Amino acid sequence: MAEGERRPDKGMVDRSEGFGERLLGVLLDRAHEMPPQLIAPLIAEEVARVGGRELSILLQDYAQLLLVPLRGRRLMVGEPEPIGDSPAGTAFLYATTAEVPQADGVRMYLPLLDGSDQVGVMALTLDTVDDDDRRLLRRLAGLVADMLVTKHSYTDQFFLARRREPMSVAAEIQWSLLPPLAMSVPQVAVAGILEPAYNVAGDSFDYALNDDILHVAMVDAMGHGLDSATMATVAVGAYRHARRADIGLSEIYTFMDRAIAGQFGPDHFVTAQMMRLNVATGHLQWVNAGHPAPLLIRNHQVVGQLQGPTTLPVGFGGEDPQISQQMLQRGDRVLCFTDGLIEEHEAGEEQFREEQLIHWVNRIEHGEKGVRAVVRSLSHALKQQRGGRTSDDATLFLIEWRGGAADHLAVLE
DSSP states (O other), rough: OTOOOOOOOGGGOOOOHHHHHHHHHHHHGGGGGGGGHHHHHHHHHHHTTTTTTEEEEEEOTTSSSSEEEEEEEEEEOOEEEEEEHHHHHHHHHTHHHHEEEEEEEEEEEEEETTTTTTEEEEEEEEEOHHHHHHHHHHHHOOOHHHHHHHHGGGSHHHHHOOOOOOOOOHHHHHHOOOOOOOEEOOSSSEEEEEEEETTOOOOOEEEEEEEEEEEHHHHEEESSSSHHEEEEHHHHHHHHHHHHOOHHHHHHHHHHHHHHHHHHOOOOOOOEEEEEETTTTEEEEEEEEOOOOOEEEEEEEEEEEEEOOOOOTSOOOOOOOEEEEOOOOOOOOOEEEEEEHHHHTTTTTTOOHHHHHHHHHHHHHHHHHHHHHHHHHHHHHHHHHHOOOOOOOEEEEEEEEOOOOOOOSSSSO
């Protein structure tokens, strides 16, 4: 016990189990041995205990267009809900509960949050709703999200629910390689998206938040198909290995370069961009190995590119790269993207170009809130502007520096 602390008087602490603790405790007690197929009926039983009915669990599809119903015992399976235009989509995108009055009660849509990554939405109907219901169901949804994330590692049930069309082997590899598509903490938020969702091959991204340092990498392996996915896998694996060895950005580049050259030979390469952001100070550093320069967004407007010296793509044996630096202001966003986003064009027509990208960034930044909503809307709008097609991988990754601190989250009030 720390000096100066008083040992609590056990006689004054109420440790009895209340209704809410019993309800949530059943999930906690059984989660470690619960087979995936029994999650749905247990959740339905828990919802029924608070007077809920017509339970649905909706998961985001890979293209980030729809929330699709998970099938399972005692789950109501209806039509998929559009993310961009539905109460379920509002709950999902903005991590907030949506309530829709109906003739027979209130339909509630609760975001399923694993940490800050939105897994999907839990929907149910109650006769009436009060603050106690809202609090208990919000916490129940949090536990459900944790169970889904834990169980998805050893079942195909959730993967299959999210698929709306056949997926290539290369895309299967890339999706299994990705971290969560979004993360949000008080100091920083990130979100990414891959296109074409069911045929992506060489594009990938990775990130990690270690103490006050956000590490980010985006890679684009040459070619298409399985060979490209294999090369991207090696590049991301080499990046993670080097990052975890706690070496500098220049050394990370060298390690990745040697890994690609040693495995695939001198005629293969991966363009890459590696970043480090101090989330306490806003100090951003990066190495650019053949990627388009990121865009700096301030007050919801693109103010310029993050220009700096570039080095050869990973695998071509470039010299030690120069590290570029930028001090961000609170609220600044940095948009990273691969060249497939600006080089797409119809036969005989001009390429999409960065000018059009900037135009759409400015337009969507003023109409959406939150990095996940911006990235999703931007990717889909750009695809429409490119004629609804993506022959090359087109990836976006958005970082928002918020500053501040999170220590208050570790204090019980």
